[in-house]
Structures are given as C-alpha cells and as structure tokens.
Amino acid sequence: MAEKTEKNLLSILSAESKMAARHTAFAQKADHEADTRAARLFRAFSESKSVQARRCLLLLRGRIGTTRENLAAALELERQAYDALYPRLIREAEDEGMKTAEMVFSQSREVAPVQAALLEKALIPEKDSNPVDYYVCQVCGYVSENRAPEKCPICGAIPGKFKPIV
Ligand SMILES: [Zn+2]
Numbered sequence: 001m002a003e004k005t006e007k008n009l010l011s012i013l014s015a016e017s018k019m020a021a022r023h024t025a026f027a028q029k030a031d032h033e034a035d036t037r038a039a040r041l042f043r044a045f046s047e048s049k050s051v052q053a054r055r056c057l058l059l060l061r062g063r064i065g066t067t068r069e070n071l072a073a074a075l076e077l078e079r080q081a082y083d084a085l086y087p088r089l090i091r092e093a094e095d096e097g098m099k100t101a102e103m104v105f106s107q108s109r110e111v112a113p114v115q116a117a118l119l120e121k122a123l124i125p126e127k128d129s130n131p132v133d134y135y136v137c138q139v140c141g142y143v144s145e146n147r148a149p150e151k152c153p154i155c156g157a158i159p160g161k162f163k164p165i166v
C-alpha cells in the first residue's frame with residue numbers, strides 16, 4: 001500500500017475508534033440526564049464511527065480472517081496486554097503518582113486473563129454450540145458468562161452495572 005495512504009488510514013482508524021468510544025460515553029451521560037434524544041444521537045454517531053473505523057481496518061488488512069483465526073488473534077492480544085502493555089502503563093502511572101490511572105490500568109490488566117479464558121473456551125469446538133449470553137461491567141470492562149455476578153470480581157460493581165450482550 002502507498003505510504004501516505006497507509007499512514008492516513010492508520011490515523012483515521014485510531015481517530016474514528018476514539019470518537020466511537022467518546023460518543024458512547026456522551027450517550028451514557030445523556031442517559032443519566034434523561035435526554036433520550038441526545039443519547040440516541042450519540043449512540044448512532046458511535047455506530048457510524050465504528051463503521052468508518054472498520055472500513056479503514058479492512059483496507060489496511062486486506063481481509064478479516066476466519067472466526068477461528070480472529071479468536072486466536074484476539075487471544076494473543078489479551079496475552080500481550082497482560083504481559084507487556086499494562087505492566088508498563090501501570091509502572092509509568094505509578095512513577096508519575098497518577099493513582100486513578102494506575103487503578104484503571106490495573107483493573108484493565110486483571111480483565112485481560114478473564115477475556116483470554118473466554119477466548120480459549122470459544123476456540124474449543126463444542127458439541128453443544130448454543131450461544132452464550134455475556135454481561136459486560138460498564139465500570140471496568142469485566143466480561144461474565146451466562147449471568148451478571150452479584151458483584152464485579154474486578155471493581156466491585158453491582159449487577160445493575162452489567163450490560164447484557166445478546
Ligand atoms: Zn467491574
């Protein structure tokens with residue numbers, strides 16, 4: 001791929017992905033303020049940014065692998081996040097005395113092996129291939145299988161803080 005275009009695609013992939021996350025956060029704030037119209041608009045924009053990011057990713061990678069390849073790639077990323085990425089981020093936040101950032105990075109690191117275990121499970125072919133319901137903690141990102149826990153094992157959030165993924 002041409003050098004500038006590749007750089008620009010990477011830049012837009014990053015920017016659109018960040019905007020998608022930001023619009024989701026804005027939607028949650030609008031929910032808290034009972035502004036349903038704004039919440040839906042932000043959710044629509046978040047989806048739009050995700051679509052745009054996905055198109056860039058497809059151009060950069062040429063293709064998206066099979067689901068088994070993607071599960072394996074996601075597993076490797078979770079392992080790298082736990083082993084290398086988050087330890088560095090935690091250390092740097094600690095060095096700078098940024099306690100809240102250190103706690104957020106630490107909790108995200110603790111979520112990584114949980115997600116790795118779910119990916120490993122999904123990679124094992126099962127006779128019973130019924131879909132599993134997942135519940136995502138809206139505070140720390142912990143993912144629970146089949147039901148929301150009584151209390152998030154990572155951050156202590158209550159079941160009401162878990163979003164069902166169906
Ligand atoms: Zn949590």
